[in-house]
Amino acid sequence: MGEKVVAEMFGPSDRQRYRRKLQQCLAALARLLAEKRFDRPRNLIGLEIELNLAGEDGLPRMLNAPVLDRIASPDFQTELGMFNLEVNIAPHRLDGHVFDRLAEELRTGLGYADRKAREAGAGVVMVGILPTLTEDDAVAANLSAADRYTLLNDTILAIRGEDLILDIQGIEHLRCTPASITPEAACTSVQLHLQVTPPRFASVWNAAQAVAGVQIAVGANAPFVFGHELWRESRPPLFTQATDTRPPELQAQGVRPRTWFGERWVDSVYDLFEENLRYFPALLPICDDEDPLRVLDEGGVPKLAELVLHNGTVYRWNRPVYGWVDGVPHLRVENRVLPAGPTVTDVVANAAFYYGLVRTLADESRPIWKRMSFADAEHNFDTACRHGIEAELRWPRSGRSGGMATVPAVRLVLDELLPLAAAGLDAWHIEPRDRDFYLGVIEERCRRRVNGASWQAGTFHRYLDSGLDRPAALAATTRRYRELMLTGEPVHTWPAGIGPVGMEPVGVEPAGRGAVGTEGGTQAR
Numbered sequence: 033m034g035e036k037v038v039a040e041m042f043g044p045s046d047r048q049r050y051r052r053k054l055q056q057c058l059a060a061l062a063r064l065l066a067e068k069r070f071d072r073p074r075n076l077i078g079l080e081i082e083l084n085l086a087g088e089d090g091l092p093r094m095l096n097a098p099v100l101d102r103i104a105s106p107d108f109q110t111e112l113g114m115f116n117l118e119v120n121i122a123p124h125r126l127d128g129h130v131f132d133r134l135a136e137e138l139r140t141g142l143g144y145a146d147r148k149a150r151e152a153g154a155g156v157v158m159v160g161i162l163p164t165l166t167e168d169d170a171v172a173a174n175l176s177a178a179d180r181y182t183l184l185n186d187t188i189l190a191i192r193g194e195d196l197i198l199d200i201q202g203i204e205h206l207r208c209t210p211a212s213i214t215p216e217a218a219c220t221s222v223q224l225h226l227q228v229t230p231p232r233f234a235s236v237w238n239a240a241q242a243v244a245g246v247q248i249a250v251g252a253n254a255p256f257v258f259g260h261e262l263w264r265e266s267r268p269p270l271f272t273q274a275t276d277t278r279p280p281e282l283q284a285q286g287v288r289p290r291t292w293f294g295e296r297w298v299d300s301v302y303d304l305f306e307e308n309l310r311y312f313p314a315l316l317p318i319c320d321d322e323d324p325l326r327v328l329d330e331g332g333v334p335k336l337a338e339l340v341l342h343n344g345t346v347y348r349w350n351r352p353v354y355g356w357v358d359g360v361p362h363l364r365v366e367n368r369v370l371p372a373g374p375t376v377t378d379v380v381a382n383a384a385f386y387y388g389l390v391r392t393l394a395d396e397s398r399p400i401w402k403r404m405s406f407a408d409a410e411h412n413f414d415t416a417c418r419h420g421i422e423a424e425l426r427w428p429r430s431g432r433s434g435g436m437a438t439v440p441a442v443r444l445v446l447d448e449l450l451p452l453a454a455a456g457l458d459a460w461h462i463e464p465r466d467r468d469f470y471l472g473v474i475e476e477r478c479r480r481r482v483n484g485a486s487w488q489a490g491t492f493h494r495y496l497d498s499g500l501d502r503p504a505a506l507a508a509t510t511r512r513y514r515e516l517m518l519t520g521e522p523v524h525t526w527p528a529g530i531g532p533v534g535m536e537p538v539g540v541e542p543a544g545r546g547a548v549g550t551e552g553g554t555q556a557r
């Protein structure tokens with residue numbers, strides 16, 4: 033059926049025309065870069081969080097349409113699965129008390145969304161992969177009711193020519209053959225945007241790639257897929273396989289997957305968009321009427337619709353973004369590495385660590401990508417996904433001797449990277465109190481060796497040991513997770529004991545610092 037839909041909508045001439053338009057867009061991008069037409073430095077950041085919906089029993093609820101109707105805000109949108117929502121936070125300038133402002137906006141927005149979700153019989157869960165999601169939930173019937181999702185699903189399956197294969201070997205082994213891309217919807221993430229000027233783009237992107245493994249090690253929060261305990265951060269292998277247009281024969285030939293880490297450091301944003309065109313055929317060859325080169329000739333700014341659409345179907349963990357506001361183009365690095373959750377405080381701490389660390393590494397006179405191979409950066413990403421807070425990462429030795437060393441991620445963060453992140457936040461003119469508070473969350477995670485993934489796994493096994501069967505233990509873990517998530521206290525402070533489990537409404541817990549839905553300004557330190 034998917035092949036029939038795609039064949040009827042997109043023929044050979046459509047793909048050829050789209051390829052020509054992509055080349056025109058790429059040429060227009062090159063001109064915009066050469067003519068220095070991009071926005072001035074603005075130090076703007078943005079934030080998106082993908083969310084899950086679950087009932088009082090901890091099981092997923094396919095209710096995003098009625099929940100969004102009740103929320104009635106353009107800040108909240110559909111995502112791929114009917115059990116997903118996405119919240120978008122307006123851009124902020126990266127300085128001063130920006131992280132406290134972000135935290136307050138998120139607490140207010142998520143608290144409101146949760147109240148509206150409860151009216152529809154669900155609650156918001158901010159987690160990398162909902163532990164109770166099953167193969168039976170991740171089916172085409174549970175794709176969100178939007179034509180673009182159905183079209184994307186049908187196109188990927190048609191290009192692949194057969195069902196997808198999920199085969200992830202971790203603590204346990206998951207193997208199944210889903211008939212749709214809906215398992216992709218299980219992967220709920222945080223996306224951190226940073227607007228950069230063209231001369232700065234390569235340095236920021238390279239730095240973001242270099243620290244992706246570190247981000248995962250301290251922030252992992254997705255140990256379960258369809259009831260199986262796999263990697264500490266199972267989103268990357270699941271997302272890679274759920275979007276894979278390659279049958280096994282093309283995989284064996286080394287054809288690149290559409291979800292990939294990359295394969296080299298870059299010198300310009302142009303390198304990444306050019307790679308997109310060179311390596312990846314179009315999934316959705318939909319052409320706009322704009323002639324981008326003519327728009328440039330007439331003194332305008334092209335929207336580069338085809339380039340933007342194609343870029344959105346190449347799933348890099350650090351993605352280049354071309355955008356425009358009020359007729360002025362700009363570039364962003366979109367960091368897609370982190371899972372959602374566990375709490376607003378944890379999300380904002382992860383963001384502060386990332387923005388500070390990337391700033392320092394991008395500014396270094398002898399940058400990290402001159403001292404570290406791209407293969408080591410990819411190795412760190414894979415290792416951190418597998419082992420989370422217990423990962424050991426390869427990192428350049430300090431001093432003149434150089435060379436690489438393998439060090440525990442927590443020691444690397446505590447001894448070397450937290451001071452670099454603090455220096456970066458100082459360079460962004462972040463208030464020292466905010467800097468110390470949010471980086472202190474990362475520090476305590478490392479000292480206690482606790483993140484969302486380790487807490488979930490430990491709690492799940494305690495419920496198993498108490499006599500619950502696997503589905504009941506996963507459901508109890510999810511309910512307990514949400515209960516603690518709503519308090520707002522960062523995950524390293526969460527009790528290790530299993531305790532009571534419930535899905536109480538927002539506001540019934542003691543309103544500790546950062547509780548979702550609490551009112552007031554910056555919480556006391």
